Amino acid sequence: MNFTSKLPDVGTTIFTVMSQLATEHQAINLGQGFPDFDPDQALLDLVTQAMQDGYNQYPPMAGVLALRQQISTKVQTLYGHGYDPDTEITVTSGASEALMASILAFVQQGDEVVIIEPFYDLYIPAIQLAGGKPVIVPMLAPTLDTPSYRVDWQRVREAITSKTRMLILNFPHNPTCINLTADDLDKLEDIVKETGILLLSDEVYEHLVFDGQPHQSLASRPLLAAHAIIVSSFGKTYSATGWKIGYCCAPKAISTEIRKVHQFMVFTVTSPMQVALAGYMKNERAYAGLSAFYQEKRDRLANGLASTRFVPMHSQGTFFLLADYSAVSDLPEAEFARWMTVEHGVGVIPVSAFYRTPDAPESNHKLIRFCFAKRDDTLDAAIEKLVRI
Template identity: 55%
Template sequence: MPTPALLSKLPDVGTSIFSVMSQLAQEHSAINLAQGFPDYDPPQELLEDLARHATTPGHQQYAPMPGLPRLREAISHKTALLYGVPAPDPATEITITSGATEALYAVLAAVVHPGDDVLVLEPAYDLYGPAIRLQGGRPVYVPLRPTDFRPDWDQVAAALTPRTRLIMLNTPHNPSGAVLTAEDWNTLAALLENTDTLVLSDEVYEHMVFDGQPHRSALQHPQLAERSFVLSSFGKTYHATGWKVGYCVAPPALTAEVRRVHQFLTFAVHTPTQHALADVLSHADHFRELPGFYQHKRDLFAELLTDTGFELLPVAGAYFQLARYRQLSSLPDVEFARRLTAETRVAVVPVSAFYHDGHDDGLIRFCFAKRDETLQAAAERLSRL
């Protein structure tokens, strides 16, 4: 029998560029600086806690749908401690999700209706656009300033209409590492004051901000906090991206809508992992050490690439380094990334993948969340260009 005809909901979407470049890295035995995951382990204490909880009687069954109460309580305490805000109510304002990816999808599925507009500041993580479209929404792309990847608030204001259901922001920003300031949040609050537009603030790199500056969260702005979904990632914070545990902080009415979707999407997150994370969250040392830990890697990698011909852009946060390569090649960025992987055996991501229309500024993205010796080996290979 012939295969039944299938009308794709995303006919123009192929395999993620991150998977493509990681596969290419495997084929060429390349150092993978493309996909954003560390090549070192989570803290030993966390691994030991997970092993213990994995064999604890009763910890092999479903956790409560919103997440373990003790983990939500620990998140509430941490949020108030770090950001100087009233502690979110663990019962009604915090939801544990299967990574920040599920949280993001659940938010969009909960609030975006067919015909709604969602503002996306580009370049942006490649999940944003397809997830909006799957809800029947329309992504409205607003370019970040090409000089420093910060919002052009005049362009944001021009894009806002009564149909704008949501604006999506990411700070620290992937792929550029730019961070939003208190002034940025004030400007956004003024723009949204007389609207019904909601905010999704993707803050998964919240603990990776450099040069002594603080991370500014949407939770710290009272007028924005009441209309915001703020997403965080334990995978990023604890070097455990494969564990896929994140969370969403939002006011009670917004949280209720996220949970309506979450209960039918994943329902509950891995129970032993939640217990282990609740244990380690009682100690503040790890996430307080992350700015210095990653600033060292940023600075080391920049120094190692000094004589390679790449023009490195400033990095204020997250764990990615953008680089211009026009001194080395006039190839389109996708072709250059593929050639770089094959010839130097170092895999990177072309930044055009972060634009819905493939906009190409001659930039590639390195991930420096790697062991120092990995970065040194990668730089040695790149120096042969």
């Protein structure tokens, strides 16, 4: 059979490759971003109860109303913006589907989409499937004087042209672990005022922000909210990544177009989990305590790395932490990550995997990404191995 691939450059993702490698070599997997512990038993009990109560058939296409109402209440409470549960909130099959449906709904053949590098690997394939062209704006890489990534907003503005349909943002940022500040939102508002650009904001780590800092959601600014699709994830928030349930919030006219794609992509999302999440969200402490919970794990890993030859970078958010390995090896990041997994039994992800050209010198800064969404004994066992390198 003869055919032309729509995604000729896409193979098995680095996350799958490194997780398989960790399994083959019985390595501790601090690479792929998922917890190695179960969700709260109370949430699991609510799922069981929902099944027993008969919530086993198709729910509404846009999601169970009670869940959309809870999402609306949360966003209003945290960020001060009111989304109509009936017309402006859609429950999706994970944040991935929310992102894909949003891109397919608005990006047409020949449209340009600006993305900030390094970036999550879903964005470019989704843009290409929609017929669009990704326009990449690199972050400023860490230096000795400024040991963290930074967004160059002037370069972002310069990348937006009459052909630009959308700007994709992701904060707290995977993989760099940086957050937006109020000043960043000011600069983003200036860009929106000048261009009217549509914003797709991937905020799946909204509840994993550390050191007492607030999450700077685009929903917190009326102008940005009016131009934005905001995506979040119950999998990240409630340690249930395998459930694949997320949602997106957007003004009615924008949501209408997203739902047109959503209804033919998955139609709707598993009923008992939605019902359970609607009940569980009534307990605000379940997400309000996440930052403190994960900050302890971040500090546990960072303190452990301090006794190794790795130099941890400060993680402002997400459940990831970057570390510099230049005192250990001169290998490129992908080769070093494989060496770590095979020879030393700790699986990690090379940050270069989040660049369009992973092998390029400008994509390699001798940085690897650790996931600390793990049990304390898992982190301790990994640190024991890292100390010996």
